[in-house]
Amino acid sequence: MEQSGDTRTRRRGTALAEAILHAAAAELTESGYAALTMDKVAARAGTNKNAIYRRWPNRLALGVAAYRQLATTVQPPDTGALRDDVLELLRRANRHWSSPHGAILRDLLAAAGNAADLLAQLPEQSTDTMTAQWLTLLGRAVARGEAAPEALHPRVATVAIDLLRNEFVLRGVPIAPDDVLIEIVDEVYLPLVRQRGAAARG
The missing domain is CATH 1.10.357 (Tetracycline Repressor; domain 2)
Structure with a gap:
């Protein structure tokens, strides 16, 4: 029997990790690393801080992982000289x-x-x-x-x-x-x- 009312889908594994990284990347883009907090990321990802700490031990580790979401690979130039x-x-x-x-x-x-x-x-x-x-x-x-x-x-x-x-x-x-x-x-x-x-x- 389905429960009535608003319920949140419980995410696990890769889906939850991706949600956290996307939230952290958005926080970095909007406010920079200095303003990045686990509380803000948890709220934005719709999870709790424990879920973050289980994957990333501190704010710096999370920041580095989130920055990788923003980075792009560019091919080296080839001008002929x-x-x-x-x-x-x-x-x-x-x-x-x-x-x-x-x-x-x-x-x-x-x-x-x-x-x-x-x-x-x-x-x-x-x-x-x-x-x-x-x-x-x-x-x-x-x-x-x-x-x-x-x-x-x-x-x-x-x-x-x-x-x-x-x-x-x-x-x-x-x-x-x-x-x-x-x-x-x-x-x-x-x-x-x-x-x-x-x-x-x-």
């Missing part, structure tokens, strides 16, 4: 990190500190994801003859994005001026790539 590819990828990162979603990411990075396990869950901070994207750019340059195969090294490939990230994380800039991006490419990245090739020939 290494300098232009690197500049375009840096400019994309610069725009993202200075956007509202980027502000959420910066807050999460600051809160995570040295928690490598949490940082690795952030798409933009995943070592494998980021390295693969930059190795793709450098690999194309090697195939075109712009760079020597010896330059195809993970630390070389990612040095430009590491330097840009430092502008946001360590220096706290709201957005990096374009001349800073050009300086990173022309004064650090390209000379390093060329040096690897010259060292191999020497």
Whole structure:
């Protein structure tokens, strides 16, 4: 026999976890990480805090998981020239990190500190994801003859994005001026790539 009155469907497992993540992502988008609370997320998801804590031990872990709902995967540029590819990828990162979603990411990075396990869950901070994207750019340059195969090294490939990230994380800039991006490419990245090739020939 059905009960009369308004009853709420009891969600479990994946359905409940997705509802919580969607609620947390909405809270992040509307109010940022600083205002994210378990109470607000629970109310928005139509559940209780215990259901959240069973899946995510604290606010930071929930924030990182929710941010993954907001992130998108972008294919690396292919302009036909290494300098232009690197500049375009840096400019994309610069725009993202200075956007509202980027502000959420910066807050999460600051809160995570040295928690490598949490940082690795952030798409933009995943070592494998980021390295693969930059190795793709450098690999194309090697195939075109712009760079020597010896330059195809993970630390070389990612040095430009590491330097840009430092502008946001360590220096706290709201957005990096374009001349800073050009300086990173022309004064650090390209000379390093060329040096690897010259060292191999020497």
